[in-house]
Amino acid sequence: MNSSSPTAMHDKTIAQLSASLAAGEFSSEELTRVFLARIEQFNPGLNAFITVTAEPALAQARAADQRRRQGEAGPLAGVPIAHKDIFCTNGVRTSCGSRMLDRFIAPYDATVVEKLNAAGVVMLGKTNMDEFAMGSSNETSFYGPVRNPWDLDAVPGGSSGGSAAAVAARLTPGATGTDTGGSIRQPAALCGITGIKPTYGRVSRWGMIAYASSLDQGGPMARTAEDCALLLGAMAGFDPRDSTSVDRPVPDYVALLDQPLAGLKIGLPKEYFGEGLDSEVARVVEAAIAEYRKLGAETVDISLPNSQLAIPAYYVIAPAECSSNLARFDGVRYGHRCENPKDLLDLYTRSRAEGFGAEVTRRILVGTFALSAGYYDAYYLKAQQIRRLISDDFRRAFAQVDVIAGPTSPTVAFNIGEKVDDPITMYLSDIYTIAVNLAGLPGLSLPVGFVGQRPVGLQLIGNYFAEDRLLNVAHRYQQVTDWHQRVPAGF
């Protein structure tokens, strides 16, 4: 980056934009127009947005400018962001990446949307995603695959692939995502940005279309940990409309970013550095860990012995829950309905067969099977027992260390089409992230280098409600490195 010329608006972080808006360098409306123009220019090549809400965005921007003139603007007032199309947005199509909801206009705002609106953000639009958040490459979207700004042949990861690609390509300074088995962290890693999946219960799930309710968690995606801290501070908090949200104060994440890392104990699970990990990715991750040692952290070799059970357990629990969560899409009240159903069964079967794509159908079938009489104990119950073992692994680890570090994904972004016909290989892309959801812990991915032109992410896992610590550990790294400042060629 050329330090002699002022940074372009779209290259600024949220923190920088916030300062510029406060200083009156430009208005939110000007800023919003810049991003809308970039979306118009680059989105056709990336397919990161499903819906662009230009007019409402400009109205929000003008309202934010008005608030600022009245001296009522908080740090996020007038800052543009994008929402993953899994969050219900009042009056705006909320498709969840599915034909099923292609024409569904949500009649209410998700809590996350409501809270960010209250903070004064400007919504640029709704980002592409794997259908119903089921996928690791954004290829299952009804709206087509998203391309990775670092290499247009590569996937951006998934399921929050649209959000990750949009942030990486500077089409938005920040975005929301959701993470059920790695859907924030893996695309963040593959697109070279920062994303955090908070502790289960930290962010309300109200209005966030459910995939697997016991695992789903919303979180921010941005270029820096500082930006994630700003966004998470606005998104998090108890919500009486979500029985699983936790009534616990939200710390000032930004104020806690600068804590020194001296004495920090980082656990390195041997299971995260073994077979299956791409050696080039391993080298980049080890270099990042070496950087942490330089920052005063101590590394400790640890073991999470049940790690290999995470994927099989996840692919019982998540499909089981999704088979039930997606039963409401029956063509009766809203969503896709087949033409001329001849009877009720025809209405159900054709509406669902037409409305859902292959991966969603696969998971519904797997989940239905796993919950069936005679199989429940062998699958669902067993998976829940494994879930406890995995949580126990982490509990033992956190008795020893402050955070756990490792690769976010075993490889860099793969090519579009490369794994679509091989679900098992695709599922392995989330091998290091899934256990975190099963345990309900917070996890963060930050960019720590490249293999070729494709980014590598480092995953940091914290103890329950240690989001502040994760953001701090990521932020300190970003103070001494510039991976998060790299711009994909052409953007």
Place this chain on the structure above:
Amino acid sequence: MEWETVIGLEIHAQLATQSKIFSGASTAYGAEPNTQACAIDLGLPGVLPVLNREAARMAVMFGLAIGADVAHRSVFARKNYFYPDLPKGYQISQYELPVVQKGQLTIDLEDGTSKVIGITRAHLEEDAGKSLHEDFHGLSGIDLNRAGTPLLEIVSEPDLRSAKEAVAYMKKLHQMVVYLGICDGNMQEGSFRCDANISVRRKGDPKFGTRAEIKNLNSFRFVERAIEFEIERQIDLIESGGKVVQETRLYDPDQGETRSMRGKEEANDYRYFPDPDLLPLVLDDEFIAAARASLPELPDGKKQRFVEQYGLSSYDAGVLTASRELGDYYEATVAALGSEPKLCANWVMGDLAAFLNKDNRDIGQSPVSAVQLAGLLRRIQDQTISGKIAKEVFEALWAGEGDADAIIEKRGLKQITDTSAIEKVIDDVIAANPEQLAQYRAGKDKLFGFFVGQVMKLSKGKANPQQVNELLAEKLKG
């Protein structure tokens, strides 16, 4: 061949909460279709359930009232099946860990004995909506107003041995939930409905026979008739060499028979699993203690107290405690009168009940208040009016003509107790009936009644009967 019937009932009592079990929408009955269904009830994408605390409190009250174990931790589960009036494609219910476990209810049998019926469990769940199959030109209409209404499903042990026992149990349970104020008990509106599991076996056979389940019985009469029919059907079937198959049946009240609805092989696999949107329901001691403190006096206890405190027969006490309101009315009457609880009981169970019955009213809708009734009874007690005149006064009270004293005054119904006035009437009667007098004096004692009747007639019923008797006896002697 001697047969024994085995019956277990599953009763759905709609809990009398203001709002639904997992949403803030109103539970009021009879609104325009789909006007009382919010985003949660419609099962829109992204919505989440939050348990209505009041529903939990009511379930706990029920558990305590039947001496059950109230679970400190119970779990909501999803019962998965597709149906157009089930918006989410699953019903939130409780499966493995219900909030109420192992209670009992004592029923009174016709032979005067009583029997303890086990209650296996009672669990919280949400109701579905309604499918309307008429008036839609070959299509079905869906009304989701009822979707999400809180239900307590109360499951009995297979302890019932006849249709009569089943009805007695159902009535007792109905009385209990209405007493507790947790259900309005309105069976026509579906607030209290029953599924019956019925099987027969040869007397002495330790094993149960194959059962059939009859769904959605919404009156005591239907329960009795449906069970009677089903028992006979099963016995006939077995005796003619057939076999009862496990199935779900529907009772057709018009034909008075049960018909197969679906067989076991068509039964759904509900794929129950704990609902991940709801944390386990954890009830602390404080919550349970508060529910206990809010329990009203229960029917059995009240009945016993009425026997002891008011010297009533067990039967009368049972009638007067049939509902909380009736018991309250009775006690208010006794309190206002200050004495003669038996007189009060006779009037509440007699004239008042007859009038209520005739006008098809509940005690709560009685135009005669307890204080007004006591005002009337006081005038019987102090002999201002006779029991017979009192019936006339009561009718006027019912018609809203004011208090008993005003009616007695206005209509001139005050009893004549002045001896000389009564003697004058007696003298007139004797003078007018010389023939009867002669016969009486010749030994025809039965004619005494004739003279009493004439005196009462001439005094328009107002002469004090006891004085009439005494004075007449004297005068007739000559």
